[in-house]
Amino acid sequence: MRDDSRVYSLPRWPAMRWLVNPGHGATCDIQVALIGGLFGTLPVFFGGVINTIVVSGAIAAREQTLPFVAWFVFEIVLGAVRLVVLSVSRREALAHRETPTDVYLLLQLFWSSGVGYGAFISLASGDWVSATLACLSGSAMVGGIGFRNFGAPRLAGAMILTSLGPFLPGAALSGEPLLYLVFLQIPFYLAAMIAAAYSLNKMLIATMQAERVNDHRAKHDALTGLSNRVGLAAAVDANLNGAQTHGGDLAVLFLDLDNFKAVNDTYGHAAGDRLLKSVAERLRQSLRATDVAARIGGDEFVVLARSLTSEQAAELSHRLTNSISAPYDLGDGVHATIGVSVGIALVPEQGADAEALLAVADEALYEAKAQRQVKLLHTLVKEDQARRIAPAARGTSPSTSTR
Numbered sequence: 001m002r003d004d005s006r007v008y009s010l011p012r013w014p015a016m017r018w019l020v021n022p023g024h025g026a027t028c029d030i031q032v033a034l035i036g037g038l039f040g041t042l043p044v045f046f047g048g049v050i051n052t053i054v055v056s057g058a059i060a061a062r063e064q065t066l067p068f069v070a071w072f073v074f075e076i077v078l079g080a081v082r083l084v085v086l087s088v089s090r091r092e093a094l095a096h097r098e099t100p101t102d103v104y105l106l107l108q109l110f111w112s113s114g115v116g117y118g119a120f121i122s123l124a125s126g127d128w129v130s131a132t133l134a135c136l137s138g139s140a141m142v143g144g145i146g147f148r149n150f151g152a153p154r155l156a157g158a159m160i161l162t163s164l165g166p167f168l169p170g171a172a173l174s175g176e177p178l179l180y181l182v183f184l185q186i187p188f189y190l191a192a193m194i195a196a197a198y199s200l201n202k203m204l205i206a207t208m209q210a211e212r213v214n215d216h217r218a219k220h221d222a223l224t225g226l227s228n229r230v231g232l233a234a235a236v237d238a239n240l241n242g243a244q245t246h247g248g249d250l251a252v253l254f255l256d257l258d259n260f261k262a263v264n265d266t267y268g269h270a271a272g273d274r275l276l277k278s279v280a281e282r283l284r285q286s287l288r289a290t291d292v293a294a295r296i297g298g299d300e301f302v303v304l305a306r307s308l309t310s311e312q313a314a315e316l317s318h319r320l321t322n323s324i325s326a327p328y329d330l331g332d333g334v335h336a337t338i339g340v341s342v343g344i345a346l347v348p349e350q351g352a353d354a355e356a357l358l359a360v361a362d363e364a365l366y367e368a369k370a371q372r373q374v375k376l377l378h379t380l381v382k383e384d385q386a387r388r389i390a391p392a393a394r395g396t397s398p399s400t401s402t403r
Helices: 014-020 028-039 042-063 066-094 101-125 128-148 153-164 167-174 177-219 229-246 260-267 269-286 310-325 354-402
Strands: 250-258 292-295 300-306 328-331 334-336 339-347
Touching (some): 014 028, 014 101, 014 153, 028 066, 028 101, 042 066, 042 101, 042 128, 066 101, 128 153, 229 292, 229 300
Antiparallel strands (some): 250 339
Protein backbone atom coordinates (compact mmCIF):
# COMPACT_ATOMS: atom_id res chain seq x y z
CA MET A 1 0.00 0.00 0.00
CA ARG A 2 2.84 2.40 0.74
CA ASP A 3 6.56 2.62 0.86
CA ASP A 4 7.53 1.06 4.20
CA SER A 5 10.27 3.63 4.68
CA ARG A 6 7.78 6.51 4.64
CA VAL A 7 5.52 7.34 7.57
CA TYR A 8 2.84 9.97 6.96
CA SER A 9 1.30 11.88 9.86
CA LEU A 10 -2.32 11.59 10.88
CA PRO A 11 -4.29 14.80 10.23
CA ARG A 12 -4.64 17.29 13.07
CA TRP A 13 -7.69 19.30 12.01
CA PRO A 14 -10.89 17.86 13.55
CA ALA A 15 -12.77 17.89 10.22
CA MET A 16 -9.94 16.06 8.45
CA ARG A 17 -9.55 13.56 11.29
CA TRP A 18 -13.25 12.78 10.97
CA LEU A 19 -12.99 12.42 7.19
CA VAL A 20 -10.16 9.89 7.32
CA ASN A 21 -11.35 7.93 10.37
CA PRO A 22 -11.82 4.42 8.92
CA GLY A 23 -13.79 3.01 11.84
CA HIS A 24 -14.08 -0.78 12.28
CA GLY A 25 -11.80 -0.66 15.35
CA ALA A 26 -8.72 0.38 13.38
CA THR A 27 -5.73 0.88 15.67
CA CYS A 28 -3.38 3.85 15.36
CA ASP A 29 -0.77 1.95 13.35
CA ILE A 30 -3.44 0.78 10.90
CA GLN A 31 -4.69 4.34 10.53
CA VAL A 32 -1.16 5.52 9.77
CA ALA A 33 -0.82 2.80 7.13
CA LEU A 34 -4.14 3.82 5.58
CA ILE A 35 -3.07 7.46 5.50
CA GLY A 36 0.01 6.41 3.56
CA GLY A 37 -2.28 4.79 0.99
CA LEU A 38 -4.09 8.11 0.44
CA PHE A 39 -0.85 9.68 -0.76
CA GLY A 40 -0.60 7.02 -3.44
CA THR A 41 2.18 7.05 -6.00
CA LEU A 42 3.46 9.68 -8.39
CA PRO A 43 2.13 7.93 -11.56
CA VAL A 44 -1.40 7.87 -10.09
CA PHE A 45 -1.09 11.52 -9.05
CA PHE A 46 0.15 12.69 -12.44
CA GLY A 47 -2.53 10.66 -14.23
CA GLY A 48 -5.34 12.51 -12.45
CA VAL A 49 -3.73 15.93 -12.69
CA ILE A 50 -2.85 15.64 -16.38
CA ASN A 51 -6.33 14.38 -17.25
CA THR A 52 -8.14 17.29 -15.61
CA ILE A 53 -5.74 19.87 -17.05
CA VAL A 54 -6.02 18.45 -20.58
CA VAL A 55 -9.82 18.17 -20.44
CA SER A 56 -10.31 21.64 -18.95
CA GLY A 57 -7.84 23.12 -21.45
CA ALA A 58 -9.54 21.48 -24.45
CA ILE A 59 -12.99 22.66 -23.36
CA ALA A 60 -11.69 26.16 -22.54
CA ALA A 61 -10.17 26.39 -26.03
CA ARG A 62 -13.53 25.37 -27.50
CA GLU A 63 -15.72 27.65 -25.39
CA GLN A 64 -13.34 30.58 -24.82
CA THR A 65 -15.49 32.11 -22.06
CA LEU A 66 -14.48 33.26 -18.57
CA PRO A 67 -15.98 30.30 -16.58
CA PHE A 68 -14.09 27.76 -18.71
CA VAL A 69 -10.83 29.71 -18.78
CA ALA A 70 -11.06 30.12 -14.99
CA TRP A 71 -11.55 26.36 -14.68
CA PHE A 72 -8.46 25.69 -16.79
CA VAL A 73 -6.31 28.14 -14.79
CA PHE A 74 -7.64 26.68 -11.53
CA GLU A 75 -6.60 23.16 -12.57
CA ILE A 76 -3.09 24.31 -13.50
CA VAL A 77 -2.53 26.21 -10.25
CA LEU A 78 -4.08 23.48 -8.12
CA GLY A 79 -2.00 20.80 -9.83
CA ALA A 80 1.21 22.75 -9.18
CA VAL A 81 0.32 23.34 -5.51
CA ARG A 82 -0.63 19.69 -5.02
CA LEU A 83 2.66 18.59 -6.54
CA VAL A 84 4.61 20.82 -4.15
CA VAL A 85 2.65 19.58 -1.12
CA LEU A 86 3.03 15.95 -2.23
CA SER A 87 6.78 16.36 -2.74
CA VAL A 88 7.18 17.96 0.69
CA SER A 89 5.06 15.23 2.26
CA ARG A 90 7.12 12.45 0.68
CA ARG A 91 10.38 14.05 1.83
CA GLU A 92 9.16 14.61 5.39
CA ALA A 93 7.63 11.13 5.58
CA LEU A 94 10.92 9.58 4.51
CA ALA A 95 12.65 11.46 7.35
CA HIS A 96 9.83 10.44 9.75
CA ARG A 97 8.92 14.07 10.41
CA GLU A 98 5.51 15.76 10.55
CA THR A 99 3.82 15.82 7.14
CA PRO A 100 1.27 18.43 5.87
CA THR A 101 -1.47 15.81 5.72
CA ASP A 102 -4.32 18.24 6.42
CA VAL A 103 -3.33 20.52 3.55
CA TYR A 104 -2.88 17.54 1.23
CA LEU A 105 -6.38 16.23 2.02
CA LEU A 106 -7.93 19.69 1.61
CA LEU A 107 -6.33 20.01 -1.81
CA GLN A 108 -7.81 16.64 -2.77
CA LEU A 109 -11.27 18.00 -1.98
CA PHE A 110 -10.50 21.12 -4.05
CA TRP A 111 -9.48 18.87 -6.94
CA SER A 112 -12.69 16.80 -6.84
CA SER A 113 -14.69 20.05 -6.56
CA GLY A 114 -12.93 21.29 -9.70
CA VAL A 115 -14.01 18.13 -11.54
CA GLY A 116 -17.60 18.76 -10.47
CA TYR A 117 -17.44 22.44 -11.38
CA GLY A 118 -16.23 21.63 -14.90
CA ALA A 119 -19.09 19.17 -15.44
CA PHE A 120 -21.60 21.72 -14.12
CA ILE A 121 -20.60 24.59 -16.42
CA SER A 122 -20.29 22.23 -19.38
CA LEU A 123 -23.81 20.86 -18.88
CA ALA A 124 -25.24 24.33 -18.28
CA SER A 125 -23.62 25.65 -21.46
CA GLY A 126 -25.77 23.45 -23.70
CA ASP A 127 -22.70 22.40 -25.71
CA TRP A 128 -23.10 18.62 -25.73
CA VAL A 129 -19.59 17.99 -26.97
CA SER A 130 -18.12 19.85 -23.99
CA ALA A 131 -20.68 18.33 -21.64
CA THR A 132 -19.95 14.79 -22.85
CA LEU A 133 -16.20 15.25 -22.46
CA ALA A 134 -16.48 16.84 -19.00
CA CYS A 135 -18.95 14.24 -17.68
CA LEU A 136 -16.98 11.33 -19.13
CA SER A 137 -13.81 12.65 -17.49
CA GLY A 138 -15.62 13.28 -14.20
CA SER A 139 -17.10 9.77 -14.11
CA ALA A 140 -13.69 8.23 -14.81
CA MET A 141 -12.12 10.28 -12.03
CA VAL A 142 -14.87 9.19 -9.60
CA GLY A 143 -14.06 5.55 -10.27
CA GLY A 144 -10.44 6.22 -9.38
CA ILE A 145 -11.45 8.20 -6.29
CA GLY A 146 -13.59 5.36 -4.96
CA PHE A 147 -11.01 2.61 -5.40
CA ARG A 148 -7.95 4.65 -4.50
CA ASN A 149 -9.29 6.24 -1.32
CA PHE A 150 -11.38 3.43 0.16
CA GLY A 151 -8.93 3.41 3.06
CA ALA A 152 -10.83 6.54 4.18
CA PRO A 153 -14.43 5.92 3.01
CA ARG A 154 -15.73 9.22 4.36
CA LEU A 155 -13.13 11.11 2.36
CA ALA A 156 -13.96 9.02 -0.70
CA GLY A 157 -17.64 9.79 -0.22
CA ALA A 158 -16.96 13.53 0.11
CA MET A 159 -14.83 13.53 -3.05
CA ILE A 160 -17.41 11.53 -5.00
CA LEU A 161 -20.15 13.89 -3.83
CA THR A 162 -18.23 17.02 -4.85
CA SER A 163 -17.39 15.42 -8.22
CA LEU A 164 -20.84 14.11 -9.16
CA GLY A 165 -23.11 16.36 -7.12
CA PRO A 166 -22.77 19.34 -9.53
CA PHE A 167 -24.11 17.14 -12.34
CA LEU A 168 -27.61 17.65 -10.90
CA PRO A 169 -27.86 21.47 -11.11
CA GLY A 170 -26.00 21.36 -14.42
CA ALA A 171 -28.60 18.97 -15.86
CA ALA A 172 -31.39 21.15 -14.49
CA LEU A 173 -29.94 24.25 -16.21
CA SER A 174 -29.27 22.46 -19.49
CA GLY A 175 -32.89 22.70 -20.61
CA GLU A 176 -32.79 19.12 -21.89
CA PRO A 177 -35.57 17.02 -20.25
CA LEU A 178 -33.82 13.73 -21.05
CA LEU A 179 -30.93 14.74 -18.79
CA TYR A 180 -33.31 14.83 -15.85
CA LEU A 181 -32.61 11.10 -15.61
CA VAL A 182 -29.42 12.03 -13.80
CA PHE A 183 -31.59 12.89 -10.79
CA LEU A 184 -32.20 9.14 -10.55
CA GLN A 185 -28.79 7.96 -11.71
CA ILE A 186 -26.49 10.13 -9.62
CA PRO A 187 -27.99 9.23 -6.19
CA PHE A 188 -27.79 5.51 -7.02
CA TYR A 189 -24.26 5.91 -8.31
CA LEU A 190 -23.23 7.84 -5.22
CA ALA A 191 -24.76 5.26 -2.90
CA ALA A 192 -23.20 2.34 -4.76
CA MET A 193 -19.70 3.84 -4.90
CA ILE A 194 -19.72 4.93 -1.25
CA ALA A 195 -21.07 1.54 -0.15
CA ALA A 196 -18.32 -0.15 -2.16
CA ALA A 197 -15.71 2.08 -0.51
CA TYR A 198 -17.00 1.16 2.96
CA SER A 199 -17.11 -2.55 2.09
CA LEU A 200 -13.57 -2.56 0.72
CA ASN A 201 -12.42 -0.54 3.74
CA LYS A 202 -13.90 -3.09 6.14
CA MET A 203 -12.24 -5.98 4.29
CA LEU A 204 -8.90 -4.15 4.21
CA ILE A 205 -8.92 -3.38 7.93
CA ALA A 206 -9.90 -6.97 8.79
CA THR A 207 -7.01 -8.22 6.66
CA MET A 208 -4.55 -5.79 8.26
CA GLN A 209 -5.72 -6.73 11.75
CA ALA A 210 -5.28 -10.43 10.95
CA GLU A 211 -1.80 -9.76 9.58
CA ARG A 212 -0.82 -7.93 12.74
CA VAL A 213 -2.16 -10.71 14.96
CA ASN A 214 -0.24 -13.30 12.98
CA ASP A 215 2.89 -11.16 13.00
CA HIS A 216 2.59 -10.70 16.75
CA ARG A 217 2.22 -14.44 17.29
CA ALA A 218 5.21 -15.14 15.06
CA LYS A 219 7.45 -12.71 16.98
CA HIS A 220 6.27 -13.20 20.57
CA ASP A 221 6.47 -15.93 23.16
CA ALA A 222 3.02 -17.44 23.76
CA LEU A 223 3.58 -17.95 27.51
CA THR A 224 5.11 -14.65 28.64
CA GLY A 225 4.11 -12.27 25.85
CA LEU A 226 7.74 -11.17 25.47
CA SER A 227 9.52 -11.29 22.12
CA ASN A 228 10.73 -14.69 20.97
CA ARG A 229 13.85 -15.48 18.93
CA VAL A 230 12.31 -14.13 15.70
CA GLY A 231 11.17 -10.95 17.41
CA LEU A 232 14.53 -10.60 19.12
CA ALA A 233 16.38 -10.85 15.80
CA ALA A 234 14.16 -8.16 14.30
CA ALA A 235 14.61 -5.95 17.37
CA VAL A 236 18.40 -6.38 17.32
CA ASP A 237 18.56 -5.40 13.65
CA ALA A 238 16.28 -2.40 14.19
CA ASN A 239 18.25 -1.24 17.23
CA LEU A 240 21.58 -1.71 15.47
CA ASN A 241 20.33 0.44 12.58
CA GLY A 242 19.10 3.01 15.07
CA ALA A 243 22.42 3.03 16.89
CA GLN A 244 24.27 3.58 13.61
CA THR A 245 21.87 6.34 12.55
CA HIS A 246 21.32 8.19 15.80
CA GLY A 247 24.44 7.18 17.71
CA GLY A 248 24.65 5.78 21.21
CA ASP A 249 25.62 2.38 22.60
CA LEU A 250 23.32 -0.61 22.47
CA ALA A 251 23.50 -2.96 25.44
CA VAL A 252 22.50 -6.62 25.18
CA LEU A 253 21.96 -8.49 28.45
CA PHE A 254 21.67 -12.29 28.52
CA LEU A 255 19.78 -13.57 31.58
CA ASP A 256 19.72 -17.21 32.70
CA LEU A 257 17.57 -18.19 35.67
CA ASP A 258 19.29 -20.19 38.42
CA ASN A 259 17.37 -22.94 40.26
CA PHE A 260 14.39 -22.69 37.90
CA LYS A 261 14.61 -26.40 37.08
CA ALA A 262 14.39 -27.25 40.77
CA VAL A 263 11.18 -25.21 41.10
CA ASN A 264 9.74 -26.75 37.94
CA ASP A 265 10.58 -30.31 39.06
CA THR A 266 9.43 -29.83 42.64
CA TYR A 267 6.15 -27.98 42.15
CA GLY A 268 5.21 -28.94 38.59
CA HIS A 269 5.10 -27.26 35.20
CA ALA A 270 2.10 -25.09 36.09
CA ALA A 271 4.09 -23.47 38.90
CA GLY A 272 7.08 -23.18 36.55
CA ASP A 273 4.93 -21.38 33.97
CA ARG A 274 3.61 -18.99 36.63
CA LEU A 275 7.20 -18.29 37.68
CA LEU A 276 8.24 -17.48 34.10
CA LYS A 277 5.25 -15.16 33.70
CA SER A 278 6.22 -13.40 36.95
CA VAL A 279 9.79 -13.00 35.75
CA ALA A 280 8.53 -11.50 32.48
CA GLU A 281 6.34 -9.05 34.38
CA ARG A 282 9.24 -7.96 36.59
CA LEU A 283 11.32 -7.39 33.47
CA ARG A 284 8.60 -5.16 32.00
CA GLN A 285 8.38 -3.15 35.21
CA SER A 286 12.17 -2.72 35.40
CA LEU A 287 12.74 -1.62 31.78
CA ARG A 288 12.08 1.56 29.83
CA ALA A 289 9.42 1.75 27.14
CA THR A 290 12.16 1.78 24.50
CA ASP A 291 13.86 -1.37 25.84
CA VAL A 292 13.06 -4.83 24.51
CA ALA A 293 12.76 -8.03 26.55
CA ALA A 294 12.70 -11.48 24.96
CA ARG A 295 12.43 -15.08 26.11
CA ILE A 296 14.60 -17.24 23.87
CA GLY A 297 14.57 -20.53 25.75
CA GLY A 298 13.08 -22.35 28.71
CA ASP A 299 14.63 -20.07 31.34
CA GLU A 300 16.76 -17.77 29.16
CA PHE A 301 15.90 -14.13 28.57
CA VAL A 302 17.52 -11.28 26.64
CA VAL A 303 17.19 -7.54 27.18
CA LEU A 304 18.06 -4.88 24.57
CA ALA A 305 18.64 -1.37 25.88
CA ARG A 306 19.78 1.56 23.75
CA SER A 307 21.92 4.53 24.79
CA LEU A 308 23.57 2.90 27.82
CA THR A 309 27.20 3.17 28.82
CA SER A 310 28.99 0.13 30.24
CA GLU A 311 28.44 1.50 33.76
CA GLN A 312 24.74 2.05 33.13
CA ALA A 313 24.43 -1.43 31.64
CA ALA A 314 26.04 -2.86 34.78
CA GLU A 315 23.60 -0.88 36.94
CA LEU A 316 20.69 -2.24 34.89
CA SER A 317 22.10 -5.75 35.36
CA HIS A 318 22.18 -5.31 39.16
CA ARG A 319 18.66 -3.88 39.17
CA LEU A 320 17.31 -6.79 37.16
CA THR A 321 19.17 -9.28 39.36
CA ASN A 322 17.68 -7.80 42.53
CA SER A 323 14.19 -7.71 41.03
CA ILE A 324 14.22 -11.26 39.68
CA SER A 325 15.88 -12.70 42.80
CA ALA A 326 13.12 -11.44 45.12
CA PRO A 327 10.77 -14.19 46.45
CA TYR A 328 7.79 -15.31 44.35
CA ASP A 329 4.29 -16.25 45.48
CA LEU A 330 3.18 -18.80 42.88
CA GLY A 331 -0.22 -19.49 44.43
CA ASP A 332 -1.59 -22.64 46.06
CA GLY A 333 0.77 -22.03 48.95
CA VAL A 334 3.86 -22.31 46.77
CA HIS A 335 6.69 -19.83 47.40
CA ALA A 336 9.98 -19.88 45.53
CA THR A 337 13.21 -17.94 45.28
CA ILE A 338 15.53 -18.12 42.29
CA GLY A 339 18.71 -16.43 41.17
CA VAL A 340 19.82 -15.07 37.81
CA SER A 341 23.12 -14.88 35.93
CA VAL A 342 23.65 -11.96 33.54
CA GLY A 343 26.04 -11.51 30.62
CA ILE A 344 26.50 -8.10 28.94
CA ALA A 345 27.68 -7.04 25.47
CA LEU A 346 27.86 -3.51 24.05
CA VAL A 347 27.75 -2.00 20.57
CA PRO A 348 30.09 -0.85 19.11
CA GLU A 349 32.65 -1.89 21.75
CA GLN A 350 32.08 -5.65 21.52
CA GLY A 351 30.30 -6.19 18.22
CA ALA A 352 28.84 -4.38 15.23
CA ASP A 353 26.29 -6.94 14.08
CA ALA A 354 23.61 -9.07 15.68
CA GLU A 355 25.47 -12.38 15.47
CA ALA A 356 28.67 -11.05 17.00
CA LEU A 357 26.81 -9.14 19.68
CA LEU A 358 24.73 -12.08 20.82
CA ALA A 359 27.78 -14.35 20.82
CA VAL A 360 29.68 -11.96 23.11
CA ALA A 361 26.71 -11.63 25.47
CA ASP A 362 26.26 -15.41 25.53
CA GLU A 363 29.94 -15.89 26.41
CA ALA A 364 29.65 -13.28 29.15
CA LEU A 365 26.61 -15.10 30.49
CA TYR A 366 28.45 -18.39 30.90
CA GLU A 367 31.35 -16.56 32.48
CA ALA A 368 28.93 -15.00 34.95
CA LYS A 369 27.41 -18.42 35.68
CA ALA A 370 30.88 -19.88 36.26
CA GLN A 371 31.74 -17.07 38.67
CA ARG A 372 28.43 -17.62 40.46
CA GLN A 373 29.16 -21.34 40.80
CA VAL A 374 32.62 -20.58 42.19
CA LYS A 375 31.08 -18.23 44.76
CA LEU A 376 28.50 -20.86 45.63
CA LEU A 377 31.25 -23.48 46.06
CA HIS A 378 33.20 -21.15 48.34
CA THR A 379 30.05 -20.56 50.38
CA LEU A 380 29.42 -24.30 50.73
CA VAL A 381 33.05 -24.88 51.77
CA LYS A 382 32.80 -22.19 54.43
CA GLU A 383 29.51 -23.61 55.70
CA ASP A 384 31.07 -27.08 55.87
CA GLN A 385 34.06 -25.72 57.75
CA ALA A 386 31.73 -23.95 60.15
CA ARG A 387 29.84 -27.18 60.79
CA ARG A 388 33.12 -29.01 61.50
CA ILE A 389 34.33 -26.33 63.90
CA ALA A 390 31.07 -26.08 65.83
CA PRO A 391 31.10 -29.66 67.32
CA ALA A 392 34.74 -29.31 68.31
CA ALA A 393 33.95 -26.10 70.07
CA ARG A 394 30.99 -27.68 71.86
CA GLY A 395 33.18 -30.70 72.87
CA THR A 396 35.88 -28.58 74.60
CA SER A 397 33.44 -26.41 76.45
CA PRO A 398 32.63 -28.85 79.34
CA SER A 399 36.25 -29.64 80.08
CA THR A 400 37.03 -25.97 80.24
CA SER A 401 34.25 -25.33 82.64
CA THR A 402 35.40 -28.17 85.02
CA ARG A 403 38.73 -26.63 85.43
